[in-house]
Amino acid sequence: MSDWVRVADSTAVADSVESESAGVTFFVDDHEVAVFRVDGKPRAIEGKCPHKGASLAGGKLQGDCIACPWHSWVFDTTTGESPTHPGQSVGVLCVKEDEGGLWIDRDSIPVPVAKTAGEDGVHRYLIRYASPGWIGLFGTVHELDCPRGSRVVVQTTRGEELGEVLAGPGETVAQTGDSKPTGEVLRLASAEEQSEHGEQSVAMLDELIESAQSKLDAASVNAQVVDAELLLDRKKAILYYLGEASPVLTDLREPLSQAARLEAVEWATLIEPEGGGGCGAEGCGGGGGGCHSD
Ligand code: FES
Incomplete structure:
Protein backbone atom coordinates (compact mmCIF):
# COMPACT_ATOMS: atom_id res chain seq x y z
CA MET A 1 0.00 0.00 0.00
CA SER A 2 1.14 3.49 -0.77
CA ASP A 3 -0.13 6.77 0.55
CA TRP A 4 1.15 9.44 -1.87
CA VAL A 5 1.06 13.04 -0.81
CA ARG A 6 1.84 15.96 -3.14
CA VAL A 7 4.47 18.22 -1.56
CA ALA A 8 5.25 20.75 -4.32
CA ASP A 9 5.32 21.55 -8.01
CA SER A 10 8.05 19.69 -9.91
CA THR A 11 9.82 22.97 -10.55
CA ALA A 12 10.37 23.50 -6.82
CA VAL A 13 13.45 21.24 -6.87
CA ALA A 14 16.08 22.03 -9.46
CA ASP A 15 18.76 19.63 -10.66
CA SER A 16 21.38 19.47 -7.92
CA VAL A 17 24.79 20.75 -8.83
CA GLU A 18 27.85 19.00 -7.48
CA SER A 19 29.23 20.66 -4.30
CA GLU A 20 26.39 23.12 -4.02
CA SER A 21 23.50 23.18 -1.60
CA ALA A 22 20.56 22.35 -3.79
CA GLY A 23 18.14 20.30 -1.74
CA VAL A 24 14.75 21.51 -0.61
CA THR A 25 13.07 20.79 2.71
CA PHE A 26 9.42 19.76 2.85
CA PHE A 27 7.26 18.62 5.71
CA VAL A 28 4.98 15.62 5.42
CA ASP A 29 2.80 15.78 8.51
CA ASP A 30 5.46 16.51 11.15
CA HIS A 31 8.30 14.77 9.33
CA GLU A 32 11.10 16.78 7.75
CA VAL A 33 12.00 15.50 4.30
CA ALA A 34 14.96 16.54 2.11
CA VAL A 35 14.40 16.29 -1.63
CA PHE A 36 17.17 16.52 -4.25
CA ARG A 37 17.22 16.10 -7.99
CA VAL A 38 20.12 14.06 -9.36
CA ASP A 39 20.44 13.59 -13.13
CA GLY A 40 16.89 14.84 -13.51
CA LYS A 41 15.41 12.30 -11.06
CA PRO A 42 14.05 13.29 -7.63
CA ARG A 43 15.44 11.64 -4.49
CA ALA A 44 14.08 11.96 -0.98
CA ILE A 45 15.61 11.16 2.39
CA GLU A 46 14.78 11.97 5.98
CA GLY A 47 15.54 15.65 6.39
CA LYS A 48 17.17 15.74 9.82
CA CYS A 49 20.76 14.65 10.34
CA PRO A 50 20.92 11.90 13.00
CA HIS A 51 23.98 13.58 14.50
CA LYS A 52 22.63 16.87 15.84
CA GLY A 53 19.60 17.53 13.70
CA ALA A 54 20.86 19.82 10.93
CA SER A 55 18.67 20.05 7.82
CA LEU A 56 20.33 17.81 5.23
CA CYS A 65 26.08 11.45 -1.32
CA TRP A 73 28.72 13.48 8.12
CA VAL A 74 28.00 11.98 4.69
CA PHE A 75 24.90 9.99 3.69
CA ASP A 76 24.25 8.10 0.46
CA THR A 77 20.93 9.36 -0.93
CA THR A 78 20.27 5.97 -2.59
CA THR A 79 20.78 3.73 0.47
CA GLY A 80 20.64 6.15 3.40
CA GLU A 81 23.87 4.63 4.80
CA SER A 82 26.75 6.81 5.96
CA PRO A 83 30.11 5.95 4.37
CA THR A 84 31.89 8.25 6.83
CA HIS A 85 30.12 6.99 9.96
CA PRO A 86 29.37 3.26 9.58
CA GLY A 87 26.27 2.27 11.51
CA GLN A 88 24.64 5.67 11.05
CA CYS A 94 9.73 6.88 -2.04
CA VAL A 95 9.33 9.94 -4.26
CA LYS A 96 7.77 10.34 -7.72
CA GLU A 97 6.75 13.01 -10.22
CA ASP A 98 3.24 13.02 -11.53
CA GLU A 99 0.89 15.63 -12.97
CA GLY A 100 3.57 18.31 -12.67
CA GLY A 101 4.13 17.70 -8.98
CA LEU A 102 6.46 15.94 -6.54
CA TRP A 103 4.89 13.22 -4.43
CA ILE A 104 6.18 11.44 -1.31
CA ASP A 105 4.85 8.09 -0.14
CA ARG A 106 3.83 8.64 3.47
CA ASP A 107 4.17 4.92 4.13
CA SER A 108 7.89 5.06 3.34
CA ILE A 109 8.58 7.51 6.18
CA PRO A 110 10.35 5.53 8.91
CA VAL A 111 8.52 5.13 12.20
CA PRO A 112 10.61 6.74 14.96
CA VAL A 113 12.35 4.07 17.03
CA ALA A 114 11.65 3.80 20.72
CA LYS A 115 13.97 5.82 22.93
CA THR A 116 16.72 3.55 24.19
CA ALA A 117 19.06 6.03 25.83
CA GLY A 118 19.37 6.43 29.58
CA GLU A 119 18.35 9.56 31.44
CA ASP A 120 21.76 11.05 30.60
CA GLY A 121 21.16 10.55 26.85
CA VAL A 122 23.76 7.78 26.59
CA HIS A 123 23.01 4.51 24.77
CA ARG A 124 24.72 1.63 26.55
CA TYR A 125 26.20 -1.48 24.98
CA LEU A 126 27.65 -4.54 26.66
CA ILE A 127 30.92 -5.24 24.90
CA ARG A 128 33.67 -7.86 25.11
CA TYR A 129 37.08 -6.34 24.45
CA ALA A 130 40.82 -6.78 24.96
CA SER A 131 42.74 -10.00 24.68
CA PRO A 132 41.58 -11.41 28.05
CA GLY A 133 37.94 -10.97 26.93
CA TRP A 134 36.93 -8.38 29.51
CA ILE A 135 33.27 -7.42 29.43
CA GLY A 136 32.29 -3.82 30.01
CA LEU A 137 29.50 -1.35 29.49
CA PHE A 138 30.31 1.20 26.78
CA GLY A 139 28.24 4.22 25.82
CA THR A 140 27.54 6.54 22.93
CA VAL A 141 25.26 9.54 22.55
CA HIS A 142 24.60 8.59 18.89
CA GLU A 143 22.83 5.25 18.75
CA LEU A 144 24.61 2.84 16.43
CA ASP A 145 23.04 0.14 14.32
CA CYS A 146 25.21 -2.66 15.70
CA PRO A 147 23.33 -5.83 16.59
CA ARG A 148 24.72 -8.54 18.86
CA GLY A 149 27.93 -9.98 17.42
CA SER A 150 28.92 -6.77 15.59
CA ARG A 151 32.57 -5.82 15.76
CA VAL A 152 33.01 -2.24 16.95
CA VAL A 153 35.82 0.15 17.82
CA VAL A 154 35.75 1.31 21.42
CA GLN A 155 37.73 4.05 23.11
CA THR A 156 39.33 3.08 26.39
CA THR A 157 41.98 4.98 28.31
CA ARG A 158 44.54 2.75 26.56
CA GLY A 159 43.47 3.84 23.06
CA GLU A 160 41.17 2.52 20.35
CA GLU A 161 40.42 -1.18 20.68
CA LEU A 162 38.28 -3.73 18.88
CA GLY A 163 35.25 -5.07 20.71
CA GLU A 164 32.30 -7.37 20.14
CA VAL A 165 28.74 -6.33 20.98
CA LEU A 166 27.11 -8.75 23.41
CA ALA A 167 23.95 -6.71 23.97
CA GLY A 168 22.56 -3.40 22.74
CA PRO A 169 20.54 -0.63 24.39
CA GLY A 170 17.23 -2.35 23.65
CA GLU A 171 18.26 -5.60 25.33
CA THR A 172 17.57 -6.31 28.95
CA VAL A 173 21.13 -7.13 29.92
CA ALA A 174 22.33 -3.67 28.88
CA GLN A 175 19.56 -1.84 30.74
CA THR A 176 21.71 -0.99 33.69
CA GLY A 177 20.20 2.33 34.48
CA ASP A 178 22.68 5.16 34.41
CA SER A 179 25.72 3.21 35.60
CA LYS A 180 28.90 4.77 34.31
CA PRO A 181 30.20 3.29 31.07
CA THR A 182 33.76 1.94 30.85
CA GLY A 183 34.38 3.90 27.66
CA GLU A 184 32.87 5.06 24.40
CA VAL A 185 31.65 3.10 21.40
CA LEU A 186 33.16 5.00 18.46
CA ARG A 187 31.96 3.15 15.36
CA LEU A 188 31.40 -0.15 13.64
CA ALA A 189 34.79 -1.67 12.81
CA GLU A 196 44.45 -5.89 10.15
CA HIS A 197 43.77 -6.70 13.77
CA GLY A 198 43.50 -10.40 12.93
CA GLU A 199 46.83 -10.23 11.17
CA GLN A 200 48.70 -8.93 14.18
CA SER A 201 52.30 -9.93 14.14
CA VAL A 202 52.19 -13.08 16.22
CA ALA A 203 55.96 -13.49 15.94
CA MET A 204 56.56 -9.93 17.16
CA LEU A 205 54.24 -10.37 20.13
CA ASP A 206 55.79 -13.75 21.01
CA GLU A 207 59.20 -12.10 20.92
CA LEU A 208 57.93 -9.28 23.13
CA ILE A 209 56.54 -11.72 25.71
CA GLU A 210 59.78 -13.71 25.72
CA SER A 211 61.93 -10.62 26.06
CA ALA A 212 59.76 -9.18 28.86
CA GLN A 213 59.79 -12.45 30.77
CA SER A 214 63.55 -12.85 30.58
CA LYS A 215 64.03 -9.27 31.85
CA LEU A 216 61.64 -9.90 34.75
CA ASP A 217 63.45 -13.13 35.61
CA ALA A 218 66.81 -11.36 35.48
CA ALA A 219 65.47 -8.73 37.92
CA VAL A 226 50.89 -14.51 29.96
CA ASP A 227 49.72 -12.62 26.87
CA ALA A 228 50.27 -9.59 24.65
CA GLU A 229 48.23 -7.66 22.14
CA LEU A 230 48.55 -4.67 19.82
CA LEU A 231 45.96 -1.89 19.97
CA LEU A 232 44.20 -0.82 16.77
CA ASP A 233 46.74 1.89 15.97
CA ARG A 234 49.44 -0.83 16.02
CA LYS A 235 51.71 1.58 17.88
CA LYS A 236 51.03 0.40 21.41
CA ALA A 237 51.28 -3.10 22.87
CA ILE A 238 49.77 -4.34 26.11
CA LEU A 239 51.56 -7.03 28.11
CA TYR A 240 49.31 -9.02 30.44
CA TYR A 241 50.87 -10.50 33.53
CA LEU A 242 50.08 -12.31 36.75
CA GLY A 243 52.04 -11.72 39.92
CA GLU A 244 54.02 -9.00 41.61
CA ALA A 245 53.34 -5.35 40.60
CA SER A 246 57.00 -4.38 40.88
CA PRO A 247 58.37 -0.90 39.95
CA VAL A 248 60.65 -2.82 37.58
CA LEU A 249 57.64 -3.16 35.26
CA THR A 250 57.60 0.61 34.78
CA ASP A 251 61.36 0.70 34.15
CA LEU A 252 61.02 -1.94 31.45
CA ARG A 253 58.38 -0.12 29.39
CA GLU A 254 60.84 2.09 27.52
CA PRO A 255 63.45 -0.56 26.57
CA LEU A 256 60.73 -3.03 25.59
CA SER A 257 58.96 -0.52 23.34
CA GLN A 258 62.24 0.46 21.70
CA ALA A 259 63.20 -3.15 21.06
CA ALA A 260 59.78 -3.86 19.52
CA ARG A 261 59.84 -0.55 17.54
CA LEU A 262 56.60 0.58 19.18
CA GLU A 263 55.61 3.94 20.61
CA ALA A 264 54.61 2.40 23.91
CA VAL A 265 54.34 -0.81 25.87
CA GLU A 266 52.00 -0.98 28.84
CA TRP A 267 51.49 -3.60 31.50
CA ALA A 268 48.09 -4.85 32.57
CA THR A 269 47.21 -7.30 35.30
CA LEU A 270 44.68 -9.94 34.37
CA ILE A 271 42.05 -8.23 36.48
CA GLU A 272 39.12 -6.55 34.79
CA PRO A 273 39.55 -2.77 34.82
CA GLU A 274 37.20 -0.55 36.75
CA GLY A 275 35.98 2.99 36.16
CA GLY A 276 35.22 4.89 33.01
CA GLY A 277 37.01 6.21 30.01
CA GLY A 278 34.29 8.65 28.98
CA CYS A 279 30.97 7.74 27.50
CA GLY A 280 30.51 10.08 24.58
CA ALA A 281 28.26 12.47 26.46
CA GLU A 282 29.51 16.00 26.31
CA GLY A 283 31.24 16.88 29.53
CA CYS A 284 31.87 13.29 30.49
CA GLY A 285 35.59 12.74 30.51
CA GLY A 286 35.42 9.53 32.50
CA GLY A 287 38.46 8.52 34.41
CA GLY A 288 40.30 5.37 35.35
CA GLY A 289 39.33 2.38 33.26
CA GLY A 290 41.59 0.84 30.67
CA CYS A 291 44.18 -1.33 32.28
CA HIS A 292 45.99 -1.55 35.52
CA SER A 293 49.09 0.05 34.13
CA ASP A 294 52.29 -0.04 36.04
S1 FES B 1 24.45 17.70 12.56
FE1 FES B 1 24.93 16.62 10.79
S2 FES B 1 26.96 16.07 11.02
FE2 FES B 1 26.48 17.11 12.85
Whole structure:
Protein backbone atom coordinates (compact mmCIF):
# COMPACT_ATOMS: atom_id res chain seq x y z
CA MET A 1 0.00 0.00 0.00
CA SER A 2 1.14 3.49 -0.77
CA ASP A 3 -0.13 6.77 0.55
CA TRP A 4 1.15 9.44 -1.87
CA VAL A 5 1.06 13.04 -0.81
CA ARG A 6 1.84 15.96 -3.14
CA VAL A 7 4.47 18.22 -1.56
CA ALA A 8 5.25 20.75 -4.32
CA ASP A 9 5.32 21.55 -8.01
CA SER A 10 8.05 19.69 -9.91
CA THR A 11 9.82 22.97 -10.55
CA ALA A 12 10.37 23.50 -6.82
CA VAL A 13 13.45 21.24 -6.87
CA ALA A 14 16.08 22.03 -9.46
CA ASP A 15 18.76 19.63 -10.66
CA SER A 16 21.38 19.47 -7.92
CA VAL A 17 24.79 20.75 -8.83
CA GLU A 18 27.85 19.00 -7.48
CA SER A 19 29.23 20.66 -4.30
CA GLU A 20 26.39 23.12 -4.02
CA SER A 21 23.50 23.18 -1.60
CA ALA A 22 20.56 22.35 -3.79
CA GLY A 23 18.14 20.30 -1.74
CA VAL A 24 14.75 21.51 -0.61
CA THR A 25 13.07 20.79 2.71
CA PHE A 26 9.42 19.76 2.85
CA PHE A 27 7.26 18.62 5.71
CA VAL A 28 4.98 15.62 5.42
CA ASP A 29 2.80 15.78 8.51
CA ASP A 30 5.46 16.51 11.15
CA HIS A 31 8.30 14.77 9.33
CA GLU A 32 11.10 16.78 7.75
CA VAL A 33 12.00 15.50 4.30
CA ALA A 34 14.96 16.54 2.11
CA VAL A 35 14.40 16.29 -1.63
CA PHE A 36 17.17 16.52 -4.25
CA ARG A 37 17.22 16.10 -7.99
CA VAL A 38 20.12 14.06 -9.36
CA ASP A 39 20.44 13.59 -13.13
CA GLY A 40 16.89 14.84 -13.51
CA LYS A 41 15.41 12.30 -11.06
CA PRO A 42 14.05 13.29 -7.63
CA ARG A 43 15.44 11.64 -4.49
CA ALA A 44 14.08 11.96 -0.98
CA ILE A 45 15.61 11.16 2.39
CA GLU A 46 14.78 11.97 5.98
CA GLY A 47 15.54 15.65 6.39
CA LYS A 48 17.17 15.74 9.82
CA CYS A 49 20.76 14.65 10.34
CA PRO A 50 20.92 11.90 13.00
CA HIS A 51 23.98 13.58 14.50
CA LYS A 52 22.63 16.87 15.84
CA GLY A 53 19.60 17.53 13.70
CA ALA A 54 20.86 19.82 10.93
CA SER A 55 18.67 20.05 7.82
CA LEU A 56 20.33 17.81 5.23
CA ALA A 57 18.72 19.71 2.36
CA GLY A 58 21.28 22.45 3.06
CA GLY A 59 24.20 20.07 2.61
CA LYS A 60 26.48 19.66 -0.38
CA LEU A 61 26.17 16.85 -2.89
CA GLN A 62 29.19 14.66 -3.67
CA GLY A 63 28.02 12.24 -6.37
CA ASP A 64 25.13 10.31 -4.81
CA CYS A 65 26.08 11.45 -1.32
CA ILE A 66 25.04 14.45 0.70
CA ALA A 67 27.41 15.99 3.25
CA CYS A 68 25.71 17.49 6.29
CA PRO A 69 26.19 21.27 6.46
CA TRP A 70 27.11 21.24 10.17
CA HIS A 71 29.77 18.57 10.78
CA SER A 72 30.08 16.94 7.35
CA TRP A 73 28.72 13.48 8.12
CA VAL A 74 28.00 11.98 4.69
CA PHE A 75 24.90 9.99 3.69
CA ASP A 76 24.25 8.10 0.46
CA THR A 77 20.93 9.36 -0.93
CA THR A 78 20.27 5.97 -2.59
CA THR A 79 20.78 3.73 0.47
CA GLY A 80 20.64 6.15 3.40
CA GLU A 81 23.87 4.63 4.80
CA SER A 82 26.75 6.81 5.96
CA PRO A 83 30.11 5.95 4.37
CA THR A 84 31.89 8.25 6.83
CA HIS A 85 30.12 6.99 9.96
CA PRO A 86 29.37 3.26 9.58
CA GLY A 87 26.27 2.27 11.51
CA GLN A 88 24.64 5.67 11.05
CA SER A 89 21.93 6.19 8.44
CA VAL A 90 18.88 8.15 7.36
CA GLY A 91 15.70 6.76 5.87
CA VAL A 92 15.27 6.78 2.08
CA LEU A 93 11.74 7.76 1.07
CA CYS A 94 9.73 6.88 -2.04
CA VAL A 95 9.33 9.94 -4.26
CA LYS A 96 7.77 10.34 -7.72
CA GLU A 97 6.75 13.01 -10.22
CA ASP A 98 3.24 13.02 -11.53
CA GLU A 99 0.89 15.63 -12.97
CA GLY A 100 3.57 18.31 -12.67
CA GLY A 101 4.13 17.70 -8.98
CA LEU A 102 6.46 15.94 -6.54
CA TRP A 103 4.89 13.22 -4.43
CA ILE A 104 6.18 11.44 -1.31
CA ASP A 105 4.85 8.09 -0.14
CA ARG A 106 3.83 8.64 3.47
CA ASP A 107 4.17 4.92 4.13
CA SER A 108 7.89 5.06 3.34
CA ILE A 109 8.58 7.51 6.18
CA PRO A 110 10.35 5.53 8.91
CA VAL A 111 8.52 5.13 12.20
CA PRO A 112 10.61 6.74 14.96
CA VAL A 113 12.35 4.07 17.03
CA ALA A 114 11.65 3.80 20.72
CA LYS A 115 13.97 5.82 22.93
CA THR A 116 16.72 3.55 24.19
CA ALA A 117 19.06 6.03 25.83
CA GLY A 118 19.37 6.43 29.58
CA GLU A 119 18.35 9.56 31.44
CA ASP A 120 21.76 11.05 30.60
CA GLY A 121 21.16 10.55 26.85
CA VAL A 122 23.76 7.78 26.59
CA HIS A 123 23.01 4.51 24.77
CA ARG A 124 24.72 1.63 26.55
CA TYR A 125 26.20 -1.48 24.98
CA LEU A 126 27.65 -4.54 26.66
CA ILE A 127 30.92 -5.24 24.90
CA ARG A 128 33.67 -7.86 25.11
CA TYR A 129 37.08 -6.34 24.45
CA ALA A 130 40.82 -6.78 24.96
CA SER A 131 42.74 -10.00 24.68
CA PRO A 132 41.58 -11.41 28.05
CA GLY A 133 37.94 -10.97 26.93
CA TRP A 134 36.93 -8.38 29.51
CA ILE A 135 33.27 -7.42 29.43
CA GLY A 136 32.29 -3.82 30.01
CA LEU A 137 29.50 -1.35 29.49
CA PHE A 138 30.31 1.20 26.78
CA GLY A 139 28.24 4.22 25.82
CA THR A 140 27.54 6.54 22.93
CA VAL A 141 25.26 9.54 22.55
CA HIS A 142 24.60 8.59 18.89
CA GLU A 143 22.83 5.25 18.75
CA LEU A 144 24.61 2.84 16.43
CA ASP A 145 23.04 0.14 14.32
CA CYS A 146 25.21 -2.66 15.70
CA PRO A 147 23.33 -5.83 16.59
CA ARG A 148 24.72 -8.54 18.86
CA GLY A 149 27.93 -9.98 17.42
CA SER A 150 28.92 -6.77 15.59
CA ARG A 151 32.57 -5.82 15.76
CA VAL A 152 33.01 -2.24 16.95
CA VAL A 153 35.82 0.15 17.82
CA VAL A 154 35.75 1.31 21.42
CA GLN A 155 37.73 4.05 23.11
CA THR A 156 39.33 3.08 26.39
CA THR A 157 41.98 4.98 28.31
CA ARG A 158 44.54 2.75 26.56
CA GLY A 159 43.47 3.84 23.06
CA GLU A 160 41.17 2.52 20.35
CA GLU A 161 40.42 -1.18 20.68
CA LEU A 162 38.28 -3.73 18.88
CA GLY A 163 35.25 -5.07 20.71
CA GLU A 164 32.30 -7.37 20.14
CA VAL A 165 28.74 -6.33 20.98
CA LEU A 166 27.11 -8.75 23.41
CA ALA A 167 23.95 -6.71 23.97
CA GLY A 168 22.56 -3.40 22.74
CA PRO A 169 20.54 -0.63 24.39
CA GLY A 170 17.23 -2.35 23.65
CA GLU A 171 18.26 -5.60 25.33
CA THR A 172 17.57 -6.31 28.95
CA VAL A 173 21.13 -7.13 29.92
CA ALA A 174 22.33 -3.67 28.88
CA GLN A 175 19.56 -1.84 30.74
CA THR A 176 21.71 -0.99 33.69
CA GLY A 177 20.20 2.33 34.48
CA ASP A 178 22.68 5.16 34.41
CA SER A 179 25.72 3.21 35.60
CA LYS A 180 28.90 4.77 34.31
CA PRO A 181 30.20 3.29 31.07
CA THR A 182 33.76 1.94 30.85
CA GLY A 183 34.38 3.90 27.66
CA GLU A 184 32.87 5.06 24.40
CA VAL A 185 31.65 3.10 21.40
CA LEU A 186 33.16 5.00 18.46
CA ARG A 187 31.96 3.15 15.36
CA LEU A 188 31.40 -0.15 13.64
CA ALA A 189 34.79 -1.67 12.81
CA SER A 190 35.56 -1.60 9.10
CA ALA A 191 36.53 -4.82 7.31
CA GLU A 192 40.05 -3.42 7.06
CA GLU A 193 40.30 -2.78 10.80
CA GLN A 194 39.06 -6.27 11.54
CA SER A 195 41.44 -7.99 9.15
CA GLU A 196 44.45 -5.89 10.15
CA HIS A 197 43.77 -6.70 13.77
CA GLY A 198 43.50 -10.40 12.93
CA GLU A 199 46.83 -10.23 11.17
CA GLN A 200 48.70 -8.93 14.18
CA SER A 201 52.30 -9.93 14.14
CA VAL A 202 52.19 -13.08 16.22
CA ALA A 203 55.96 -13.49 15.94
CA MET A 204 56.56 -9.93 17.16
CA LEU A 205 54.24 -10.37 20.13
CA ASP A 206 55.79 -13.75 21.01
CA GLU A 207 59.20 -12.10 20.92
CA LEU A 208 57.93 -9.28 23.13
CA ILE A 209 56.54 -11.72 25.71
CA GLU A 210 59.78 -13.71 25.72
CA SER A 211 61.93 -10.62 26.06
CA ALA A 212 59.76 -9.18 28.86
CA GLN A 213 59.79 -12.45 30.77
CA SER A 214 63.55 -12.85 30.58
CA LYS A 215 64.03 -9.27 31.85
CA LEU A 216 61.64 -9.90 34.75
CA ASP A 217 63.45 -13.13 35.61
CA ALA A 218 66.81 -11.36 35.48
CA ALA A 219 65.47 -8.73 37.92
CA SER A 220 64.04 -11.47 40.18
CA VAL A 221 60.50 -10.11 39.79
CA ASN A 222 57.92 -12.72 40.68
CA ALA A 223 55.61 -12.17 37.71
CA GLN A 224 54.54 -14.25 34.72
CA VAL A 225 53.87 -12.62 31.33
CA VAL A 226 50.89 -14.51 29.96
CA ASP A 227 49.72 -12.62 26.87
CA ALA A 228 50.27 -9.59 24.65
CA GLU A 229 48.23 -7.66 22.14
CA LEU A 230 48.55 -4.67 19.82
CA LEU A 231 45.96 -1.89 19.97
CA LEU A 232 44.20 -0.82 16.77
CA ASP A 233 46.74 1.89 15.97
CA ARG A 234 49.44 -0.83 16.02
CA LYS A 235 51.71 1.58 17.88
CA LYS A 236 51.03 0.40 21.41
CA ALA A 237 51.28 -3.10 22.87
CA ILE A 238 49.77 -4.34 26.11
CA LEU A 239 51.56 -7.03 28.11
CA TYR A 240 49.31 -9.02 30.44
CA TYR A 241 50.87 -10.50 33.53
CA LEU A 242 50.08 -12.31 36.75
CA GLY A 243 52.04 -11.72 39.92
CA GLU A 244 54.02 -9.00 41.61
CA ALA A 245 53.34 -5.35 40.60
CA SER A 246 57.00 -4.38 40.88
CA PRO A 247 58.37 -0.90 39.95
CA VAL A 248 60.65 -2.82 37.58
CA LEU A 249 57.64 -3.16 35.26
CA THR A 250 57.60 0.61 34.78
CA ASP A 251 61.36 0.70 34.15
CA LEU A 252 61.02 -1.94 31.45
CA ARG A 253 58.38 -0.12 29.39
CA GLU A 254 60.84 2.09 27.52
CA PRO A 255 63.45 -0.56 26.57
CA LEU A 256 60.73 -3.03 25.59
CA SER A 257 58.96 -0.52 23.34
CA GLN A 258 62.24 0.46 21.70
CA ALA A 259 63.20 -3.15 21.06
CA ALA A 260 59.78 -3.86 19.52
CA ARG A 261 59.84 -0.55 17.54
CA LEU A 262 56.60 0.58 19.18
CA GLU A 263 55.61 3.94 20.61
CA ALA A 264 54.61 2.40 23.91
CA VAL A 265 54.34 -0.81 25.87
CA GLU A 266 52.00 -0.98 28.84
CA TRP A 267 51.49 -3.60 31.50
CA ALA A 268 48.09 -4.85 32.57
CA THR A 269 47.21 -7.30 35.30
CA LEU A 270 44.68 -9.94 34.37
CA ILE A 271 42.05 -8.23 36.48
CA GLU A 272 39.12 -6.55 34.79
CA PRO A 273 39.55 -2.77 34.82
CA GLU A 274 37.20 -0.55 36.75
CA GLY A 275 35.98 2.99 36.16
CA GLY A 276 35.22 4.89 33.01
CA GLY A 277 37.01 6.21 30.01
CA GLY A 278 34.29 8.65 28.98
CA CYS A 279 30.97 7.74 27.50
CA GLY A 280 30.51 10.08 24.58
CA ALA A 281 28.26 12.47 26.46
CA GLU A 282 29.51 16.00 26.31
CA GLY A 283 31.24 16.88 29.53
CA CYS A 284 31.87 13.29 30.49
CA GLY A 285 35.59 12.74 30.51
CA GLY A 286 35.42 9.53 32.50
CA GLY A 287 38.46 8.52 34.41
CA GLY A 288 40.30 5.37 35.35
CA GLY A 289 39.33 2.38 33.26
CA GLY A 290 41.59 0.84 30.67
CA CYS A 291 44.18 -1.33 32.28
CA HIS A 292 45.99 -1.55 35.52
CA SER A 293 49.09 0.05 34.13
CA ASP A 294 52.29 -0.04 36.04
S1 FES B 1 24.45 17.70 12.56
FE1 FES B 1 24.93 16.62 10.79
S2 FES B 1 26.96 16.07 11.02
FE2 FES B 1 26.48 17.11 12.85
